[in-house]
Amino acid sequence: MSNIDRRTLVKGSLAVMMAGAAFSRGAFADTSEPILLGVSGPLTGPNAQYGTQWKQGFDLALDEILAAGGINGRKLAYNFEDSQSDPRQSVAIAQKFVSDPRIVMELGDFSSPASMAASPIYQRAGLVQFGFTNSHPDFTKGGDFMWSTSVSQADEQPLLAAYAVKRLGLKKLAVLHLNTDWGRTSRDYFVKAAKEYGAEIAVTEGYIAEERDFRSTLVRVRDSSPDGLILISYYSDGALIARQARQVGLKQVICAASSVYSPKFLELGGDAVEDVHVGTRYFPEDPRPEVQKFIAGFKKKYNGIEPDAFNAYAYDAMNMAAAVVKIGGTDRRAIRDAFAKVKDVSSVIFGTATFDVESRRVKGAMNAELVVRKGQFALWDGKPT
Amino acid sequence: MSSWLDYTINGLIVGNVYALVAVGLALIFGVSRLINFAQGSIYLVGAYIGWVAVVQLHTPLPLTIIVVAVAAALVGLIIERFGLRPLQNSVRIAPLLATIGISFVLDQLVMLTFSPNPRALPSQLPDVRFQVGGGTIGPLDLLIAGVGLTSAILLFVFLRYSKLGWAVRATAQDRDAAMQMGVDVNRVNQAVFGIAAALGGVSGLLVGMYYNQIDTAMSLQATLKGVVAEVAGGAGNVPGAVIGSLLLGLVESYGVAVFGTSYRNLFAFLLLVLVLVLRPNGLFASARQAPPEPLTGTFIAPSRPVRIPRWALLVAAAAFAILPLFPVSFYVLQTLINAWLLGMLALSLTLVAGTIGQVSLGHAALLAIGAYTSALLSLTFAVPVGLAVIGGGLMSAALGTALISPSFRLRGHYVSIATLAIGEIVSLVILNWESVTRGPIGISGIPPLSLFGHELVSPTSIYWFSFVVMVVLALLQGRLLGSHLGRSFRAIRDDDIAARAYGLSLNRYKSLAFIFGGFAAGVSGGVAAHLYSYINHETFNTQQSILALTVVILGGLGNVVGAIVGSVALVGLPEVFRIAAEYRILIYGIVLLLLVRFRPQGLLGTM
Numbered sequence: 008m009s010n011i012d013r014r015t016l017v018k019g020s021l022a023v024m025m026a027g028a029a030f031s032r033g034a035f036a037d038t039s040e041p042i043l044l045g046v047s048g049p050l051t052g053p054n055a056q057y058g059t060q061w062k063q064g065f066d067l068a069l070d071e072i073l074a075a076g077g078i079n080g081r082k083l084a085y086n087f088e089d090s091q092s093d094p095r096q097s098v099a100i101a102q103k104f105v106s107d108p109r110i111v112m113e114l115g116d117f118s119s120p121a122s123m124a125a126s127p128i129y130q131r132a133g134l135v136q137f138g139f140t141n142s143h144p145d146f147t148k149g150g151d152f153m154w155s156t157s158v159s160q161a162d163e164q165p166l167l168a169a170y171a172v173k174r175l176g177l178k179k180l181a182v183l184h185l186n187t188d189w190g191r192t193s194r195d196y197f198v199k200a201a202k203e204y205g206a207e208i209a210v211t212e213g214y215i216a217e218e219r220d221f222r223s224t225l226v227r228v229r230d231s232s233p234d235g236l237i238l239i240s241y242y243s244d245g246a247l248i249a250r251q252a253r254q255v256g257l258k259q260v261i262c263a264a265s266s267v268y269s270p271k272f273l274e275l276g277g278d279a280v281e282d283v284h285v286g287t288r289y290f291p292e293d294p295r296p297e298v299q300k301f302i303a304g305f306k307k308k309y310n311g312i313e314p315d316a317f318n319a320y321a322y323d324a325m326n327m328a329a330a331v332v333k334i335g336g337t338d339r340r341a342i343r344d345a346f347a348k349v350k351d352v353s354s355v356i357f358g359t360a361t362f363d364v365e366s367r368r369v370k371g372a373m374n375a376e377l378v379v380r381k382g383q384f385a386l387w388d389g390k391p392t
Numbered sequence: 393m394s395s396w397l398d399y400t401i402n403g404l405i406v407g408n409v410y411a412l413v414a415v416g417l418a419l420i421f422g423v424s425r426l427i428n429f430a431q432g433s434i435y436l437v438g439a440y441i442g443w444v445a446v447v448q449l450h451t452p453l454p455l456t457i458i459v460v461a462v463a464a465a466l467v468g469l470i471i472e473r474f475g476l477r478p479l480q481n482s483v484r485i486a487p488l489l490a491t492i493g494i495s496f497v498l499d500q501l502v503m504l505t506f507s508p509n510p511r512a513l514p515s516q517l518p519d520v521r522f523q524v525g526g527g528t529i530g531p532l533d534l535l536i537a538g539v540g541l542t543s544a545i546l547l548f549v550f551l552r553y554s555k556l557g558w559a560v561r562a563t564a565q566d567r568d569a570a571m572q573m574g575v576d577v578n579r580v581n582q583a584v585f586g587i588a589a590a591l592g593g594v595s596g597l598l599v600g601m602y603y604n605q606i607d608t609a610m611s612l613q614a615t616l617k618g619v620v621a622e623v624a625g626g627a628g629n630v631p632g633a634v635i636g637s638l639l640l641g642l643v644e645s646y647g648v649a650v651f652g653t654s655y656r657n658l659f660a661f662l663l664l665v666l667v668l669v670l671r672p673n674g675l676f677a678s679a680r681q682a683p684p685e686p687l688t689g690t691f692i693a694p695s696r697p698v699r700i701p702r703w704a705l706l707v708a709a710a711a712f713a714i715l716p717l718f719p720v721s722f723y724v725l726q727t728l729i730n731a732w733l734l735g736m737l738a739l740s741l742t743l744v745a746g747t748i749g750q751v752s753l754g755h756a757a758l759l760a761i762g763a764y765t766s767a768l769l770s771l772t773f774a775v776p777v778g779l780a781v782i783g784g785g786l787m788s789a790a791l792g793t794a795l796i797s798p799s800f801r802l803r804g805h806y807v808s809i810a811t812l813a814i815g816e817i818v819s820l821v822i823l824n825w826e827s828v829t830r831g832p833i834g835i836s837g838i839p840p841l842s843l844f845g846h847e848l849v850s851p852t853s854i855y856w857f858s859f860v861v862m863v864v865l866a867l868l869q870g871r872l873l874g875s876h877l878g879r880s881f882r883a884i885r886d887d888d889i890a891a892r893a894y895g896l897s898l899n900r901y902k903s904l905a906f907i908f909g910g911f912a913a914g915v916s917g918g919v920a921a922h923l924y925s926y927i928n929h930e931t932f933n934t935q936q937s938i939l940a941l942t943v944v945i946l947g948g949l950g951n952v953v954g955a956i957v958g959s960v961a962l963v964g965l966p967e968v969f970r971i972a973a974e975y976r977i978l979i980y981g982i983v984l985l986l987l988v989r990f991r992p993q994g995l996l997g998t999m
Contacts, residue, residue, distance in 0.1 A: 050974050051500065051503070051974060051976065051977045052609075052977070053609040055503060055508035055608070055609075055974075056507070056508035056509045056510070056607070059507060059508055059509070060509075088970060089970065089974070089976065093935075094924050094926075094927075094931055095730050095733075095920075096966075098726055098730070098923065098924065099723060099726045099727050099730060099967065100723075101726075102721070102722040102723040102725065102726035102727075102851060103721070103722075103723035103726075105722065106721045106722040106723055107723075118930075119834070119926070119928070120834065120924075120926060120927065120928050120930060120931050123836060123924070123925065123926035124923075124924035124925065124926055124927075124931075126925065126926070127840065127849070127925050128726075131849055131850075143833075143836075145836040145837070145926075148836075148837075149925075183653075186653075186654050186823065186831075186832050187832050187930075188832050188833050188834055188928060190832065191831065191832040191833055192833065212652060212653040212654070213652075213653060213654040213832070214653045214654065214656070215654070215656070215657065215823070217613045218653075218656070219603055219605075219610075219613075220402075220406045220409070220644075221653075222402035222405065222406070222527065222645075223399055223402045223403070223644070223645040223648040223649060223653075223656075224648055224653045226395055226398045226399055226402065226526070226527070226649070227648065227649065227652070227653070229395075229526065230395055243510045243605060243607065246604075246605065247603055247605060250603075250604060254521065254527075254528060254530065255398075255402075255526075255527040255528060256521075256523075256526070256527060256528055271509065271510060274511075274512045275510060275512050275604060275605050276604075277512070277514070277604060278519075
């Protein structure tokens with residue numbers, strides 16, 4: 008490349024950068040239009056079910072926000088772009104959102120690669136990326152425009168470890184975990200906490216998300232003779248492991264992370280998940296009014312379907328977004344600053360949620376200690392199984 | 393140790409499950425010499441029809457099986473009649489690509505009908521368990537084994553002793569000769585597709601019951617495992633498919649036993665590569681079997697490439713070069729950046745698949761190698777990003793070529809299967825080699841692109857950077873194709889025996905092609921890594937490889953301009969259809985099918 012080319016290249020790019028910046032600043036302040044949030048998430052592809060669940064949660068929250076008078080009289084709405092949770096698509100969507108002046112904040116993406124690939128774009132453009140399912144420890148380190156209501160595994164896993172070791176009295180544990188960034192991080196926090204509480208880790212086994220057959224893994228588990236199995240799984244693989252564990256004759260106590268909490272876990276696991284212990288942040292029989300209001304509303308809107316944790320995350324995220332926009336208005340930078348100002352937002356997961364400005368996450372995850380009894384999740388009554 | 397008995401039993405049980413898919417694949421391959429990538433989708437359809445029968449209609453088990461078999465067979469017949477028969481006389485790769493398109497369409501239709509949430513498919517057999525070794529087996533395990541074995545035996549008998557079976561085998565051996573002898577080839581094909589689809593549907597039902605779980609994402613995994621099992625056993629050999637499946641199950645089970653769960657699929661794919669290298673026709677191919685593919689120009693369409701005049705290319709390049717000077721949105725620029733990155737990958741693939749005829753289905757592995765190398769060089773060793781990207785390209789060229797070299801002696805479909813396996817192996821090594829790749833956590837905080845100390849962070853500068861890199865690579869490749877070397881490449885593609893007779897060293901030329909192609913792909917991966925700032929083992933997956941192949945075929949195999957046009961089209965199409973949300977992959981699949989149907993030699997034709 009000749010010198011002239013290079014110089015024009017740099018100059019041209021500067022000019023266009025400035026033009027682009029000026030263009031995206033020009034916010035329209037039409038108050039009859041709804042305030043628009045961008046959502047980047049999977050509607051097709053292998054994670055499509057989560058995008059569908061997000062929509063249900065969002066729509067319920069939006070109905071309630073509108074019924075309560077909207078955001079200072081304006082409607083709140085979202086523009087859901089299908090990324091398939093693929094980083095190539097999430098970066099394109101990010102450019103679409105940052106250059107659309109109507110978008111005041113972004114929610115998503117579902118997985119860490121897709122979210123974190125888009126983070127630099129949001130950070131540079133100064134648009135909040137609100138990743139409510141992103142527990143990757145580095146997600147909020149992407150910059151001060153990255154915020155998350157996803158409970159850091161550093162918070163959640165010690166609670167599960169306490170349930171397993173202190174309350175259930177398990178001393179020798181086998182840990183099965185999804186071998187993804189999430190599963191791996193969770194496993195590390197869990198193992199650390201469990202050891203601190205005095206348990207021994209007999210074996211840890213990581214499996215890939217597409218795996219369906221766990222029999223051989225379970226033989227390894229059996230040979231390490233643990234007195235409890237810990238599942239760091241999603242509900243579909245968690246149910247599979249529980250079933251196959253019972254089929255190959257393992258009778259140990261099973262204790263699972265909150266991510267299995269879903270009516271689907273019971274449906275898919277059948278008899279095999281009876282007596283499985285689950286530490287969860289979301290439990291529908293929780294008498295707290297936030298939870299009961301969410302469930303009643305959800306069942307009414309969706310023909311009696313029971314909501315699950317991902318519905319709740321999305322519902323909470325939309326409510327949090329509304330609270331932030333209420334304070335920050337429609338200016339992108341002011342919205343970023345508003346995250347530090349919102350206090351005690353009513354939340355299904357946290358009760359009330361306030362951000363920790365340092366980590367840009369919500370602190371103080373609660374755990375309900377559940378057990379599956381007669382095919383239903385129930386609060387654990389303290390009796391050993 | 394008593395546990396070995398358990399590992400063996402478990403391996404055989406899961407091998408059974410794979411056999412159900414593999415037998416259907418083998419049957420179709422035997423007749424049409426086609427790896428049917430839609431078989432997994434028929435399996436998916438079967439599972440959901442089964443769900444409707446069991447959960448909604450409460451049919452008893454024998455009736456459930458009949459309903460699923462008949463419905464799936466119908467789907468198979470429709471696929472054969474409308475998806476594949478029109479492609480009979482087109483290039484070999486066209487039906488392969490069509491099956492990929494069909495699988496998109498079927499998967500999406502099922503997803504739109506039933507929602508992507510997983511469902512429970514309760515087993516209709518009593519839940520009793522028999523103690524065997526330290527574990528247990530149940531009636532469903534036995535039923536699956538029974539269905540797998542019985543269907544293999546029945547098919548074997550059918551092929552060997554019935555008149556239609558003879559016709560099937562005659563068609564498999566020489567389609568034209570069979571036709572001249574009065575065999576109704578279409579009827580044969582139809583029968584085979586019907587049977588294979590019925591089997592595929594029933595396997596989806598049984599496997600769904602086995603796990604008490606079905607979901608709309610299960611088809612690709614089923615296809616992958618089925619293909620591995622089938623090819624290991626000897627493509628087109630029905631009893632071989634069963635034995636290959638059991639072997640695959642055992643290898644996986646023993647792999648878990650010795651090395652742990654996270655290595656599971658690694659050993660499955662290593663087995664495949666090993667079998668292909670040692671016995672390219674599969675373990676149970678007879679020694680006198682005819683070569684698996686006609687030797688001349690297997691995948692290449694006889695077509696006259698569209699010559700685009702030089703001035704038109706210059707105008708187009710200039711138009712794209714000055715595009716950012718106009719007020720276009722960053723979204724358009726980002727979409728085009730994605731197209732340029734895919735373009736580099738497509739250049740790489742069009743060289744190895746189109747020019748020298750080694751169809752690769754694992755090309756994303758080259759991206760991954762380039763991306764990880766570049767990311768780690770710049771992060772760990774503080775190498776300037778520009779150099780790190782080049783380092784990524786060099787590493788892809790070297791390592792990629794070394795990894796793929798065992799497949800050089802393979803032909804036709806076997807090359808694609810071997811490269812598919814190598815792609816999976818690379819991804820699994822990245823997942824497990826934690827001390828270097830950071831395993832599942834992935835690499836974050838990768839510095840942005842930079843040039844001579846200036847960070848390129850705006851979409852415009854990244855656009856220009858990636859565009860220039862792609863254009864340079866394209867010019868080099870154009871030069872290469874016009875040279876003596878390029879002619880040698882095409883000679884090897886068109887007739888490797890004749891090429892060898894003229895004294896061309898096949899392995900050396902194939903290596904050269906992969907070195908050049910690996911470099912382009914590695915650079916693409918490297919740029920992507922710095923663009924995304926975070927990568928993990930899932931960032932560059934099989935779907936990327938399939939997309940790249942689609943691009944190359946769409947543009948025209950071996951066609952440099954075609955690769956770029958294809959990239960712009962295939963990155964652009966899903967974006968254009970973005971508005972259609974859940975329907976867009978369905979539309980994409982249909983567009984793909986139409987393209988294959990009406991322009992199998994690609995938009996610009998094969999060079």
